[in-house]
Amino acid sequence: xxxxxxxxxxxxxxxxxxxxxxxxxxxxxxxxxxxxxxxxxxxxxxxxxxxxxxxxxxxxxxxxxxxxxxxxxxxxxxxxxxxxxxxxxxxxxxxxxxxxxxxxxxxxxxxxxxxxxxxxxxxxxxxxxxxxxxxxxxxxxx
Numbered sequence: 001x002x003x004x005x006x007x008x009x010x011x012x013x014x015x016x017x018x019x020x021x022x023x024x025x026x027x028x029x030x031x032x033x034x035x036x037x038x039x040x041x042x043x044x045x046x047x048x049x050x051x052x053x054x055x056x057x058x059x060x061x062x063x064x065x066x067x068x069x070x071x072x073x074x075x076x077x078x079x080x081x082x083x084x085x086x087x088x089x090x091x092x093x094x095x096x097x098x099x100x101x102x103x104x105x106x107x108x109x110x111x112x113x114x115x116x117x118x119x120x121x122x123x124x125x126x127x128x129x130x131x132x133x134x135x136x137x138x139x140x141x142x
Contacts, residue, residue, distance in 0.1 A: 002027045002042055059088055090116070 004025045009018050027033075027042045059066035066084050071077050094100045094112070104112055 002029075002033055002038065004042065055085075055088065059084055064088065 004027075006023050006025070008021055010021055011017070012019050025042075025047075027046050029041065031041075033041060056066070058064075064084065064087070071080075094104060100112070103115075107115075
């Protein structure tokens with residue numbers, strides 16, 4: 001088991017004062033931790049995994065009702081898992097994208113899903129892909 005206590009300073013956005021902050025993390029491993037692998041296993045791998053688990057918990061308990069898909073078909077379970085993550089991604093993009101929110105207000109969520117489906121399965125990329133890839137675009141997050 002390893003514990004880590006971090007200290008850092010942040011500037012308060014409202015007052016401009018410097019605030020001292022601390023956090024404490026703990027990791028338990030079934031494999032030996034040494035000075036040589038501690039940073040890689042705890043800070044890089046475990047914190048990355050923590051972000052993944054946070055997203056899964058969000059999908060389980062905050063409106064998605066994501067539960068274990070019991071099936072005898074492994075491909076069906078994987079497909080369900082990937083579709084849930086795609087739905088979460090689309091919701092995040094929809095919530096934070098100004099243009100998508102305007103499109104949904106004007107056309108509705110079903111038309112957005114149909115538009116995305118047609119875009120991903122249609123012949124839109126058969127033209128000059130280099131021209132499309134080099135055309136400047138902008139996604140604004142609200």
